[in-house]
Amino acid sequence: MSRDEQLRRAAYEEMEKHKDVVEKDPYRLHYHLMPTVGLLNDPNGFIQFKGTYHVYYQWMPFKTGHGAKFWGHYSSNDFVNWTHEEIALTPSEWYEKNGCYSGSAIEHDGKIYAYYTGNVKDEEGNRETYQCLAISEESLHFDKRGPVVHLPDGFTAHFRDPKVWEQDGAFFMVVGAQTRELKGAVALFRSDDLENWDYQGVLTGGGEGRLADFGYMFECPDLFPLGERDILIFSPQGIEASGMKYQNVYQAGYVAGQFDSATGTFEHGEFEELDRGFDFYAPQTTLDDKGRRILFAWMSVPDQNEQDHPTIEHKWLHTMTLPRELKLVDGKVRQVPLEEMEDLRVGPAIQVNVELNRETRVLKAVKGKAFEMEITDLSMTEGWFDLTVGDGIRFVYSSGEQTVTLERKSYVNGVVEKRQCSVKQLNSLRVFVDTSSIEVFVNEGEETFTARFYPSPNNDTVRFETSHQAVFTIRKWDLKHVNLK
Ligand code: FRU
Known part of the structure; x- marks a missing residue:
């Protein structure tokens, strides 16, 4: 049996084994996306493909904690009724053995190109990171192509969560990063064919510019146009609480500005938190065929009392937010529940x-x-x-x-x-x-x-x-x- 097959079987067995105890939980939600068992975190690969919406997600089937993540998969035609699809990715290969971490999806030539981070750790806890490609003809089964982006100079192995888009005749990728000086940063790549990627430099952060001194790691970047601005969403870590701001352990927010695809530069304003509650992190957006910019976020914050949720007794942990449509009003991002x-x-x-x-x-x-x-x-x-x-x-x-x-x-x-x-x-x-x-x-x-x-x-x-x-x-x-x- 292949490693992939072993992991799938083990995950489905875990699901079967705990099904009853999970379903008996009075705190099981009625209309949000949850894991069938174990822990769910970031939304990944969010895309409308051939009419159907797909939300893949970070999934740890074997415990209500973090670890070697899978990509789980939900699909829907209406955002109300969801089908829980089979497992999309298992951490079966050497370059992802400690987790198929977060990433995104783009449609090309009638196929889904999914980019994600292969996370590798050795016994001493040393980390390696690879940005990997997997291609699917129909959204369910992925053909893994392995690493397409290796770590550029100047960064630690906290380098992850590729988000890919097409603009002005080229493809771009932003990756969440930490520089060797332990500054949070977003790294930019460019490609003409979705397979060969060239490093363009630090898009923002990294000890310079407006976000020079803004935490030690930026996770889950996402850059897209909204109204007349370009919005860069990301989840910075290491920001001190200040007055009513930044009260959670880690933040999720955005800067608004102008991205120049020719020079790979991004002029932008101040960081704004996207949500002011207790549980909102790692949001990801997609554009649908109605022209809507839609966002899902993980309804939690990493390391913020995750092990104290009462649902753990029932063998599951965490949920997604509702899908929200983003609008730009007076230069600021607003979120409204999807129609x-x-x-x-x-x-x-x-x-x-x-x-x-x-x-x-x-x-x-x-x-x-x-x-x-x-x-x-x-x-x-x-x-x-x-x-x-x-x-x-x-x-x-x-x-x-x-x-x-x-x-x-x-x-x-x-x-x-x-x-x-x-x-x-x-x-x-x-x-x-x-x-x-x-x-x-x-x-x-x-x-x-x-x-x-x-x-x-x-x-x-x-x-x-x-x-x-x-x-x-x-x-x-x-x-x-x-x-x-
Ligand atoms: C954000 C995050 C990502 C990483 C994933 C691992 O919550 O830490 O940076 O890819 O979760 O599950």
Whole structure:
């Protein structure tokens, strides 16, 4: 039996063995992408291919921890109903034996060209890294071509997560990197044929320019045009918390600017966080045939209490965010739930006009474990307004401080922790609650907050509270329990 075959069998056996215990978890989500067993992390190879959307993902089938990753695979025609496809990549070859790490996909000649990082570690923990190519005719089976990019001079082996695109008659690749001086960087490559790649230099970071002193490693870069700008998304590590910013262990965000494909240079502005919640990392985008720039992110942050999630008892860990469409408004990236998320709604909206006066209220009609809630026409002159979902999470808008805050009861020790950012005025909220996750879109995606939380299974209430007077309209929908086939 080939090594690939052995690994596949072992992973499927693990899945079979723990199926019942995984499915019995009350915190299993209803409409998000999760692993069948083990740990899921970054979205990979996100592409629309021959009409169908494909999301591959980092997968460790054998434990709820990190290690020699596989590429798992989900596909969908509508972003609501997903098919769990067979394993796309196993870490079977010498150049990837410690993991088929993150990467991307591009369509060429009617085939999928997938680029990913082959991660290799020896007994002493020394690391090697190879950027590898695998080609698929139909999205399911990949023909591995092995390493196509070797480590250029000047970098450590923390060099990974290739993202490839086509522009102005050539192909480009950005790779997340760390320089020998231990500075985070994005490296740029160029190719005419998708097989031979030339190193072009550091695109940004690496101890120079605006991101000269911005952490020790940039993971998962993604460069694409949005509106009149070019956006570089990446996940920097080693940034100190500062005021309301950078509160998670690692960050995920972007810089906006102008990429010049002729010179391989990128002029850009300041780093902005993409999400202000607790759990959002390694986002990846694709462009679909409707011209939409769509993003998925991993709903977690590496090394941030990963081993304390209660789902570990049930042999699985982590989920993806909902798919979101990106828009550029006033030079800033906004995220809105993909239009298809409306197809998750079951039945008509429940609409309630609420007037609160220095009081707390639980609305009978607004409750559930998996629902969407929209708050509009908010009018309040002073003080704060909040909503608490279950007994685990609270969202607060303070008109006096001009802030929005997400508070959760830590799943590690029950202590309340918070994430916060400035918002001049709250006009609208769209909130997606799943059994153990929340995604809040503030003012049509001006800011978003993404988090896991673990409410008591018997508490499905939503409680509203206001310090003064607040008037608003709520529309609420129950959302489908999608069976991941
Ligand atoms: C980001 C990341 C990537 C790497 C992958 C390994 O979460 O660390 O840099 O390719 O996860 O699973």
